[in-house]
Structures are given as C-alpha cells and as structure tokens.
Amino acid sequence: MEAIEKFRIETREWLEANCLDSMRTPQPENEVVWGGRNASFKNPDSKVWLERMAERGWTAPMWPKQYGGGGLNKAEFKILREEMAALKCRSPLASFGLSMLGPVLLEFADEHQKMEHLPKIVKGEIRWCQGYSEPGSGSDLAGLQTRAEDMGDHYLVNGQKVWTSYANHADWIFCLVRTDPTAKKQSGISFLLFDMNDPGVETRPIKLISGSSPFCEVFFDNVKVPKRNLVGQLNGGWTIAKRLLEHERAMISDMWSETYSLEGLAKEYLGEQDEQISDPLLRDRIAQLNMNTQAFQLTLDRATEELKSGKGPGAASAMFKLYGTEQNKSRYEILISSLGAQSLGWSGDGFSRKELGITREWLRSRGNSIEGGTSEVQLNIIAKRILNLPD
C-alpha cells in the first residue's frame, strides 16, 4: 500500500476512535472554542477534543513538530481535512494565533520566540488579539501613531488601538507600533508582542449595530515591553504586518459557512409552486448567488492546487477577501428579503430564535467588507499588485 493511503486509513481510524459524538454535530456559535488562560468550554466534550487534537499537533497540522505542530505535508493535510469533513468533525480550536500570528512567527521570528509562543498556540493555552487599526488609521494602516520608545532595556508603549477583535478575552497582543517617527511611514513601524495583563493596558468593548460587541478599544499607557518581544528587525514591521494581512484575508475568505439554505428559507417564507420558489425575481437572485458561491469555491480550490508549498497566499488573497465578503453580504440581503417582516425583529415575542439570529447576523455582515481591509483597499491591491496599474 502507498504510504499516503496508509495515512488516510490511520487518520480515519484515529478520528473515529477519538472524535466524540457531540463533536460530530454542527457547531453552534457559542460552542466555538477560542482557548486562552480563561478558556470556557460550554460543552465539556470540546475540551477533550481539543486536548486530543493538540496532542497530535493537529490543531496546526502543517507546522513543524518541534513547535508542537503536526508536521504534515500538503497531501497529508488535505487528507486530514477530507477525513474530518467526512466525519463532520468540528474544528477543535478557533484562534488568531493559528490563522494569523503563527504563520508569520514561523517566517520571521527568532528561535527563542518560536519555542516560546508556537506550542502554546497549538494547545490553545494563549489567546491572541491583533493590534492593528487605530482611530486615525483604518484603510491607511501605515499611518498608525501608537509609539514604542527605546528605553534601553525595554520599549515603552503609548497610544490606542481600535476594532481589536475580542481584545477583552485575549491574553496577548501582536501589535504594530511606531518606532521611528521621522522615517517614511511604512519604514518606521515595528511588530511587538506583549501580555494584555501588563500594567497600563486597558480594553473597552464597542457595541455594534447588531447588538454584539466583538470589537474593543485598547489603550496603552506606559506599557513596558521587553526587547526580546520584538519580532524581526526594528522598523521592519511593515513587511510582517502585510504578510499577516494576507493570512488574515485568506482566513476571512474561507470563513463563510453556509448555515442556511437560501432556497429552503425562500420556499418556507414565500411558498412554492411546482417545487419552485414562488417569487421568480428572488429565485433568480438566489440562483445567481448560489452560482457565484460555487464558482468562488472552485476558485479557492484552484488556488490551493496552484499554491506551491511554503508560499504565502500573496496578492490573490485580496481577491478572495473582496469576493468572499461581498458575497456574504449579498447572502444576508437575500435571507432578509426572504424573511420579509419576520426579519425586522430585535428581540422577544413574535420572532423565532432563528429569525432574530439571522437579523443580527445580517447586521454583523455589513462589517465584513470593512474589517481586515475594506473592499476598496482590496481593489487597490489587485489593481496595483496584480494588474500593475500605475499609481
């Protein structure tokens, strides 16, 4: 038997033996496991599942084994994904450490930093947040003003971040700071790691139009950061920042799970005639969106096939971020149209849990094309880096 087929069989057997029954059901939003010092496991099985997967390094299947990863090659990783999908296994851990920070630490960090941080990410012991946007620098990220002054044996950080996802639950932050105020703006930025428990760090959640508070403001008042927590070169942080954004875009474009069947809900709320959605215009919109979703998925698959091992997602990630988020917004617009007045509730009687949920998710989806770089920024990146159009 070929080694790769043997791997498939072993993987299947291990998953069948170790993935608990409740971990083979669709994952509700409130059972997503984020890990961290104060990790909460609404479903106790998810703790067991995380520990078993982390033990094998399969929360980070392609990371090298010396940092706690699974050490799988591309073909093996593909098999693991396929076998997990076949058994409907839940993802054991959702984490910015896994999807964003880890890949850039592997590329840019020194050995000591890798050994310190990567294994804790794999095990879900430390939860990370992303200190990027500031009140004055959203799309113009490189204009950020949070300062880190060289105090000899440490950096002193002062300033403010905003739109920091789940900062109120995070243990550590990877943070862009200005270390040279006199240089051209991209050339004066560094990439720092520090503990959210450090004195001088304060977070405040921001309430959104959807009623939820996934984002925070984060304030830094004379935070002391050891010099060994600088990743890469001093003033060389922008390269790392951009690469991390590519990973973030790849993650966001891959994120949309299709929880609702558009055609199913449309039939439920608008009725059907000869098994067709009775409103022909909405039916046409749904067909178009489903076609685009399929075409987009095929394009993600094609990119995976084309991706040479070790190469980052590159400029194409801008396209995936753009298309994935715009499509998700369209999806929620159609869901809202299908529900009609049943999509207009905020809380309480008269609306089902599902209806209220869709309304909140619709509101939340409006942010998709803003966070992680607006759609307009993605279009600029495509025009500049792929089409080579002049500035």
Add this chain to the structure above:
Amino acid sequence: MALVLTEEQSLLKETANEFLQKNAPITEFRKLRDEGNADGFSRELWQEMANLGWTGILVPEKFGGLDFGYPGLGVILEETGRTLAATPLVSTVLLGCSAIQLGGIPAQCEEFLPTIAKGNCLMALAFEEGAHHAPNRIVTNAKKTSNGFQIDGEKVLVLDGHVADHLIVAARTSGAADESDGITLFLVKGDAPGMNRTRTAMVDSRNSAIVRFNGVEVGKEAVIGEVDQGYRILEQVLDRGRIGLSAEMLGSTQEVFGRTIAYLKERKQFDVPIGSFQALKHRAAWMFCDIELSISVVLDALSAIDERPEDVPAMASLTKARLSDTFFHVSNEAIQMHGGIGMTDEADMGFFLKRARVTQHLFGDAPYHRNRYALLGGY
C-alpha cells in the same frame, strides 16, 4: 477535480496559441469579413488544423483520433477565442462529433468519426427555431414514410449550416410543440433535395445559416439514437456545446481584458496614464476577479464532461451563465475604457463586443441558465 492543466494540456495550449497567432490572427478574421468570403473561414487553415489533430481531438484512437477529451478541446477553443479565429470547430467537433459519439450506432460512428478526424466532413446542428433558446420547442416535423421520414420546417441559427456536409436535425416525430418527448435527431446530407440553406450575415461575422426543409426525404438509418428519444441526446450535446463555447468566450474575454489593461497603462490624459485613476482601477480589479472565477468554472466543467457526468448539466448552466455575463461586461467596459477609439471599426474592440452579444445568446443566455440551474437544484 482538475483545476490546473496537465503538462500535456499546457503543451497543447501553447501549440494552439502559437499556431493561431501566426496563422489566424484577428487580421485574418477582419480580412474574411471585408472580402465577403463565401465560406466565412479558410478551408486551407482547416486542413492544417486537421493535420495538427484538432478535428479528431475527441475521436477515439481506433477511429483515427487523438482521444484527448474535452479539456483538450477546451484549451484549443479558448485560444481560437483569443484571436477570434473563424473555424468550424464548434459546429463540427464540439457539436457534431459529440452528437455522433453520444447517440450514433456503430455504423454511424464508423462512417463519420474517421472523416471528421481527417477534417473531411463539416457538420452542423440544426435545432433552434425561434428568437429565444428553447431546445424543446420544436415544430419542424418528421413524418413517417414507407422508407423512412419526410422532414418539413425551418431552422435558424444553424452554425456553419451553409457549408456543412451533413446536418444533424432535431425534428418532431410525435407530441406537442413544447414537449421534450417526441423529438428525433436525423442526419441529413448537405445537398439533400428539398433543403434550402441561406447564409445569414451576423453582427459578429460568425458563420450561421437559416435552413428550410421542404419534404426532405431521409431513410431510417438517418436516425441518431432512437425515434422520439432524441431530446436526451440533444441536451447532452448542448451541454457540451455550452461548456465548449464558454471556453471560447473565456479566451475572448481574457484577450479583450488584456488589451484594455494595456491601454489603461499607455493612454495619457491630464498628463498621467488613465490607469492611475481609481474610478477605472476598481472596475478593472472587479473584472479581474470575475475572470478568475470564470477560469475556474470552465476548467471544472470541461473535466466534469469526462469525469463526472452527473455534474454536467448544472456545471454547463453555471458556466454558460457566468461566461455570458462576464464576456458581455468586460467587452462593454473595453469600449468605454478605450473611449472614442474603441468605437472605431479600426480598433478591434468592436469585434469582441459583437462576439459577446452573439455567444451570450447561443445555447441559452444567462437568465435561461439561472432558471435551469435552479430547476436542477430543486427550486
């Protein structure tokens, strides 16, 4: 799933590109149009394509073909789309050869496949009768006679119908006008008595004809597949046509997009290249995304024909709808972004706009295929 070309397919694509850029660039297409060439294509070029094996690309080796499958034909069609090469590849290979392979009895395969592979037989598929794509709406009648059938009626948009040596004709042998049951496919000789062919001058100079049947006699052996059961084959042939034509449209779309991007970098207004304006950049970037998605669906649809027959109908509709919309949009933008120069006959942009219009319509436009995709999806 094959979303990247194999080495063989890449090589074929390169060869096709070189051959067509050299022998059938857009200037040749323009010449055929301006000279009013009676065939509408070069028979000499067709023979050279046959020598390269393109006419036999779908044909099994035992009948003298290359047996290279639909992804192989797809890369060739894509390249013909780039140069707008006038060839009977769609009518003869994509539609004709597919129909014989899907529905032909052994004797028909033995008669037609080797001559198609040699480039000695031009085929045409005659099915459309009205202004809108409706392959089941067939009133052309085939009445049973003592020796076979007698066909009466009229077909429109018959690609290469004016030059075809043999036509495959969808006619009604029973049932009402809109029913898919009761349709039969017949092989009819190009010079059959009672058949009248009129070449139609199309806006994009694509070769097409109106074909009238006045008591055209055919024998029983002319039936492809079974009497009354032709629709099943016709739909399969049309799905191949939709996917293959989409590959051609993809080539044209990429070409017109490439020319437009080049123009944005070169044309200056207000002392700067117009490609530096964000109003144009963003539209160009959106087109890039739509073309990327189009590349993926065409590749997947082509490989589905050979590997996943159950997926073909939905993939054909998805692909034809997407390419219809994308080609139309990109060719419209090409004219707008070229400004006045794009409106001139001398610039080639108009060729692409016109070709987009015609290919959009052929084998069903985007709304037709969204409807079909929804029906196939059970909604």
